[in-house]
Amino acid sequence: MLKPKIYFRADGNFNIGMGHVLRCLALTDIIKDDFECIFATRFLNDYLIKEIEKSCSDYIKLSEVKHQHFDEFITYLEKDDIVVLDNYFFTTEYQKKIKAIGCKLVCIDDMHDKHYVADVVINHGIGLKDELFSIESYTKLCLGWDYALLRKPFLNVTPRERIQQKRCLVCIGGADKYNITTNILRLLDKVESVEVIDVIIGSTFLFKSELEKVISNNIKKVNIFSNLSALDMVERMQIADFGILPASTISLEAAAVGMPFLVGYYADNQEQYYNNLDNLTKNIGLGNLLEL
Numbered sequence: 001m002l003k004p005k006i007y008f009r010a011d012g013n014f015n016i017g018m019g020h021v022l023r024c025l026a027l028t029d030i031i032k033d034d035f036e037c038i039f040a041t042r043f044l045n046d047y048l049i050k051e052i053e054k055s056c057s058d059y060i061k062l063s064e065v066k067h068q069h070f071d072e073f074i075t076y077l078e079k080d081d082i083v084v085l086d087n088y089f090f091t092t093e094y095q096k097k098i099k100a101i102g103c104k105l106v107c108i109d110d111m112h113d114k115h116y117v118a119d120v121v122i123n124h125g126i127g128l129k130d131e132l133f134s135i136e137s138y139t140k141l142c143l144g145w146d147y148a149l150l151r152k153p154f155l156n157v158t159p160r161e162r163i164q165q166k167r168c169l170v171c172i173g174g175a176d177k178y179n180i181t182t183n184i185l186r187l188l189d190k191v192e193s194v195e196v197i198d199v200i201i202g203s204t205f206l207f208k209s210e211l212e213k214v215i216s217n218n219i220k221k222v223n224i225f226s227n228l229s230a231l232d233m234v235e236r237m238q239i240a241d242f243g244i245l246p247a248s249t250i251s252l253e254a255a256a257v258g259m260p261f262l263v264g265y266y267a268d269n270q271e272q273y274y275n276n277l278d279n280l281t282k283n284i285g286l287g288n289l290l291e292l
Helices: 019-031 046-053 068-074 092-101 180-188 208-216 230-239 249-257 268-281
Strands: 005-010 036-041 058-061 082-086 104-108 120-123 140-143 167-170 196-201 221-226 242-246 261-265 285-288
Touching (some): 005 019, 019 104, 046 058, 167 180, 180 196, 180 208, 196 208, 196 230, 242 249, 268 285
Parallel strands (some): 005 036, 082 104, 120 140, 167 242, 196 221, 261 285
């Protein structure tokens, strides 16, 4: 018997970051035994292809030309296919085009700034209420941490007790287009209690030479890790005494592992989640990371 086909549509690069892609891949890993998962994206590299092939039967490279990818993706769809969209530029009108084909539609979004005609909307934000969303009568809302899309290694981790703050993990996302990582390293150099800093960067990080220069002048022991698997990331978080993170998917992963962390934001879509997280947990907020 043929498995139902699901098309996952998400992008990740230097400007966008990798959050949309990683949470879609978390979902493909959960459902891969029951569905045929196909990943459609505009940007590919060796690391991403390797990650996609772990849980997807195929992938589609869409055009990088502005706006061309919208219509191109639709040409692959047929009636009764399932489509998962994850990005901020999938408008209500685009959702309607997919529904008109006869597809079931899921939108993964951490905003609520549009009307949804999707069958399911997944938003892992804290403290969200149904009335914040403009939806159709049939739309099912999956809100809050219960619906956080975490990769399997982050599930069912037993947190270790931490009584010191000697080892810090810094991860501002795979892209970090503002080079916040390097600035945080400079600031941590002045924190006496911190002895070791583990820095995690991604394949799209463009400031490695500047980062290495700052490390060479840093009195701490600093380790750089790049393109870590989910299992490797869990290991880094388990070892760390605390982390410094943005209000994005990685903060959900840290909470799942039980790693204490300081959190900030640097993008508009992170601000509401940051505020809700800061109100819930108290005294961990760094505010706008661009103003540190």
